[in-house]
Amino acid sequence: MPKVNMLDLSGEYELFRDKVRTAVDEVLESQQFINGPAIKQLEEALAQRAGVAHGIAISNGTDALLCALMALDVGAGDEVILPSFTFFATAGVVARLGATPVFVDVDEATFNIDPMLVEKAITSKTRAIIVVHLFGQCADMDAINRVAKAHGVKVVEDAAQAIDATYGEKKAGSLADVASLSFYPTKNLGGFGEGGLILTNDDKLAEVSRQLRNHGESSRYHHDRVGGNFRLDTMKAAILMVKLDSLSEFTQRRQTNAAAYSDGLSGSFVSPPVVMDKCSHVYHQYTIKTAHRDSLQKHLNSQGVGSSIYYPVPLHLQACFSSLGYESGSLPVTERLVKEVLSIPCHPMLSEEDVKHVMASVLSFDHACVEC
Numbered sequence: 389m390p391k392v393n394m395l396d397l398s399g400e401y402e403l404f405r406d407k408v409r410t411a412v413d414e415v416l417e418s419q420q421f422i423n424g425p426a427i428k429q430l431e432e433a434l435a436q437r438a439g440v441a442h443g444i445a446i447s448n449g450t451d452a453l454l455c456a457l458m459a460l461d462v463g464a465g466d467e468v469i470l471p472s473f474t475f476f477a478t479a480g481v482v483a484r485l486g487a488t489p490v491f492v493d494v495d496e497a498t499f500n501i502d503p504m505l506v507e508k509a510i511t512s513k514t515r516a517i518i519v520v521h522l523f524g525q526c527a528d529m530d531a532i533n534r535v536a537k538a539h540g541v542k543v544v545e546d547a548a549q550a551i552d553a554t555y556g557e558k559k560a561g562s563l564a565d566v567a568s569l570s571f572y573p574t575k576n577l578g579g580f581g582e583g584g585l586i587l588t589n590d591d592k593l594a595e596v597s598r599q600l601r602n603h604g605e606s607s608r609y610h611h612d613r614v615g616g617n618f619r620l621d622t623m624k625a626a627i628l629m630v631k632l633d634s635l636s637e638f639t640q641r642r643q644t645n646a647a648a649y650s651d652g653l654s655g656s657f658v659s660p661p662v663v664m665d666k667c668s669h670v671y672h673q674y675t676i677k678t679a680h681r682d683s684l685q686k687h688l689n690s691q692g693v694g695s696s697i698y699y700p701v702p703l704h705l706q707a708c709f710s711s712l713g714y715e716s717g718s719l720p721v722t723e724r725l726v727k728e729v730l731s732i733p734c735h736p737m738l739s740e741e742d743v744k745h746v747m748a749s750v751l752s753f754d755h756a757c758v759e760c
């Protein structure tokens with residue numbers, strides 16, 4: 389029986405091995421481990437790709453979000469609106485700055501934050517809205533930006549899962565005041581270790597972010613503000629530059645796999661992801677929904693097919709946020725989704741046979757269920 393895993397990082401590495409080793413060697417020979425030329429190259433390449441003025445390389449995606457919020461001056465007494473259906477980092481950074489995360493529900497079809505609920509959650513303390521382009525599809529940015537503008541609050545895109553996703557003519561990372569990317573090894577542009585980047589068109593925000601990345605230093609040993617060490621290593625930037633050459637092709641492969649799944653699974657007992665007209669989805673995850681999620685996962689496992697649950701626990705019900713007072717039932721869509729979603733393999737190394745096997749495995753569970 390074929391085995392199909394959620395990831396094939398070793399297979400990907402085979403494709404890059406020689407070029408990566410050459411790039412790493414160059415950094416070793418230069419001995420410029422901090423702020424070497426590859427940092428600027430990566431910043432410029434990704435800013436240009438997203439269509440924004442500035443890229444600021446950062447130690448990881450979490451720090452990129454943290455640094456962006458610090459640059460926006462988010463702190464104690466502020467509220468930041470965000471979805472509960474996301475990775476922990478999105479909310480963790482808000483709490484770490486002493487601000488209050490205000491969790492709102494998501495749209496059932498797209499998994500992304502619901503703009504109408506965002507508007508209802510705005511108060512005089514709201515400082516920013518963080519939108520997450522979950523699984524690789526942009527949130528409803530026109531509606532969110534309209535709400536934000538009407539109330540004078542900033543919008544941050546958590547684009548960790550959505551590099552190269554488009555919204556109309558624009559790319560993820562260019563749709564709000566500031567955005568963050570992640571290069572965690574499993575991401576669509578996955579690095580060899582931790583990595584992240586801030587994207588913005590705002591000159592001042594870019595300048596402040598650059599200072600914050602380096603302990604808030606404005607000139608050598610002079611600190612206008614308190615920042616941190618949020619720097620990315622040169623070696624990692626050099627490796628990312630090698631991998632960047634294949635990003636478009638890899639995204640296309642993800643989209644081809646997803647198209648085959650959506651064709652084959654439509655009308656079955658699972659709901660394939662819904663793509664909004666304005667969007668192109670980059671399928672960081674291909675996430676289906678079914679009321680039989682847990683037994684489907686067991687069945688897939690028995691067929692040699694990997695799968696993952698992103699995310700099994702909503703953030704508003706995490707123990708660390710219990711003091712915020714959210715109760716079970718307060719965000720019903722999120723609370724239903726955490727029981728129904730299942731991500732199946734969609735990575736760029738899948739063969740046509742792999743995709744067919746995954747699909748057949750999902751559909752064979754359907755039959756088993758109908759018969760019982």
Ligand SMILES: Cc1ncc(COP(=O)(O)O)c(C=O)c1O
Pocket residue numbers: 448449450451474475477478520546548549569570571572582583584
């Ligand atoms: C939606 C989202 N936000 C933030 C992050 C944090 O990125 P990192 O793991 O690079 O810190 C991730 C990835 O892990 C993510 O998926």
